[in-house]
Amino acid sequence: MTMIKNGMNELAAMQAEVARMKEENQKLRAVLGQVTTSYNSLHMHLTTLMQQRNQRETSTPQAHEAAVEEKTGAKDPDHGGVLVPRQFMDLGPAADDEETSNSSTASPDRSASPPGNAEVRSAEQSWNPHKALKLNPTKPADQAQEATMRKARVSVRARSEAPMITDGCQWRKYGQKMAKGNPCPRAYYRCTMAAGCPVRKQVQRCADDRSILITTYEGTHNHPLPPAAMAMASTTSSAASMLLSGSMSSTDGLMNSNFLTRTILPCSSNMATISASAPFPTVTLDLTQNPTNPLQYQRAPAGPFHVPYPGAAPAFSAPSQPPSLPQIFGQTPLNQSTFSGLQMSPEIAAQFPHPKAQPVMPPSMAETVTAATAAITADPNFTAALTAAIKSIIGGNHQTVNGRNLIINNNNNILPDKSCS
């Protein structure tokens, strides 16, 4: 008798559970529909903007193409008259293609590379940007852009007692050097999550304050990343994309950091600095300032440093690992055009009423970033469309220099490169 009663209770519980799941399913469908609608409207807006821009461009196509040619040294048929940079429109096939070929052909063993082997040589060039520049002086524009992308660096400054920050990737140390002007050695690491992955990073302590760890990332992963690594990879590639989209149009050395600052690190206007000066354009994300900032990492008592960030945990699955710095950013692996950590402008938000990212100013930074992250990571196509749309919308703030976009800074938030080395 009690067994029957138990069975009935179980059945009732399961029915309740099914009903609850149905309700949840309906909500999710509603959300999906909302997102789809928003995406469609945004896509339409993007199309309209691009058409308008194309019309403007085609009115003076020769001047534009001549300017591009002068800047890059070759025409790029992919771009045509569209001013949206490739790294924002493509979902990374160009870089991926090449980097995929790297993985199949690149050999770190230089002695094994027969001289004159074009394929191996090409891979070697992509491995070493210095060689690439020298050995292929007449490369097409897109290749030049890719080479520049590889050269672009993202430097993260953070306080840490640990010898290296935990970013979710597997790294293999391949060298260490004493850098001039810094008593602390600089360590060189290479991503070992996939054979031929071109991503490298340098780790060095700041000479002025040795509690500050400077980690410089270079390159884009050519393999899927674990959740814990996606955010940082996305952040660095996004920062690099942002940097290059501006640095290639600016010859001033220091260029606008406002836009990047607002987008990569929407919570703080003085955490991201950009140096487009030689030898490599570098974005510096400074996490050592503003102790009251919610994004400010806190020193861990032992082991790798982590960045506690309330309200943003879903991207990290490892229960033992508290959300670390990159957590605050969105992620899209293999996508150099990802616009991470996006803070929606009211204009954009109005056109994209994401369920969590309402145009109303967010009550907290955490919600903003969480919502933006959710929106961005939802769909890679949407990511590309959104980034392109933003670029287009910001077009009002753009000027064209030598046929390329230049983001105009509305406030004078240009900070000197604080690199210590």
Added chain:
DNA sequence: CGAATTTGACCCGCGC
């Protein structure tokens, strides 16, 4: 014993 790290040698770009 295989993987990871260390470390001296080497390569390359750049300035003088």
Added chain:
DNA sequence: GCGCGGGTCAAATTCG
């Protein structure tokens, strides 16, 4: 051309 400095290689060593 030479020296310096940054970056990488690879043999030796250490570690798990």
